[in-house]
Amino acid sequence: MQKHLLYLFILVLAGCSQEKKKSPNVFFAGEIVNPTSNQVFLYKGNVILDSAKLNENNRFTFKLPSVEEGLHHFEHGEGLKRELQYVFFEKGDSIQIRLNTIDFDESLVFSGEGAEINNFLLDLFLVNEEEEKLILSTYFKMEPEEFNKRIEELRSEKLKSLDQLISETGLSVAEKKIAEVTINYTFFNYKEKYPFEHRKKTGKKTLHALPEGFYAYRNNVSFNSKDLNYFKPYYDFMKSHLNNLSYMGCAEKCGVENEKITNHLHFNRHKLTLIDSLVEESELKDNLFRNVAFDYLLMAQDTESNNEIFIQDFHLRSANNRHIQEISDLYEGIRNIQPRKKIPNVLVTDVDGNKISLQEIAKDKKVVFYFWTGANKRYFKDIHKRVNQLSSAKKEYTFVGINHNTDDTTWKGMIEQTQLNPSNQYKAVNFEELTRALVIYPPNKCIITEDAKIVDAFTTMWASNF
Known part of the structure; x- marks a missing residue:
């Protein structure tokens, strides 16, 4: 009778589980x-x-x-x-x-x-963070055969852990799939990066020849997984994979100088073509197009005429891109901060609450505008240590700090605590306008002006030209 009760109890639990899934x-x-x-x-x-x-x-x-x-x-x-x-x-x-x-x-x-799969994905995330340090510092220096062996060992360990979880808890098909995607695409991404990272880590001038089957997984790559468009392991792999394919395509058909990209316009237009031909899922395609646009416009620091050619090509291929306004704003921002143009007339406030434009601040002198936020105390300390160093070495410049995303009380308190000259400290009136107009990327960038005209809007406080 106890056995019958036990079976009945199990059936009830199973029924509850089925109702739960329904x-x-x-x-x-x-x-x-x-x-x-x-x-x-x-x-x-x-x-x-x-x-x-x-x-x-x-x-x-x-x-x-x-x-x-x-x-x-x-x-x-x-x-x-x-x-x-x-x-x-x-x-x-x-x-x-x-x-x-x-x-x-x-x-x-x-x-x-539903906790089992989520705790497993979280554990993978945390372990991958630690393993990434080892891969960056050690594995990328290895010869390709040894690198491949080590990477496959790590991937195999994760898949065995997943098999154990499945045997213990009985994951659904969808849960198993997302776990496999997390494991596989994380390590596939390392393989896509390997040739370039190996060259950088070892100081070699050429890319290492790879053993047969190194990229065997590419036969099963999906470019149309809608559920994964915003999943970091998958999206990071897509960026690395397309970058790799574009480079290899250019190296074979278009030519590269000393195995390095020198014509950034050509390379990024090539990448747009590749995305257009391979990716069918519209949202993933839009996101990857956006990534290429931001990477080129922000990082290549190409000429104004080349930027114009790129953006025209971008519009031809992706006129209805869901990020089109953001990309257009970035393009306009970069166009407006080219050398010899006046710094955009953005308003900021001084410590007394008075509004003043950047053009007024920069008039009749040499100015270096730098940016900081109260949310990052370490950077605040580092940037102002650097400002003190440069102020002594470059007395012909006035160093002007522009704060953003900090409340007035905290901002003024930090100025006073660090004994900064309050007459050279300002706060953004509208952070979005400031970011859009001055293209504040990377965060440690600075803008050098002379008589309110831009000398260099794409340097940093730690750049060699200082």
């Missing part, structure tokens, strides 16, 4: 220790599905009556403190999390129905 509802809740804002945002791809406010106990709750199964992510925090992590949902899941923002990823724990 239910369209998803419950997602948790506690955030040391919150850096009062909200949590839930995304599917780049679309916000919902937001939830933290209560007095720093807890949040999402009750989703229906949800598209698959990968999502949640975000918490503001500005430079904004962080995200992935969460995988299936219908009927009831997932709870707990994390401490001081160690956002390391402290995160999932519990409840």
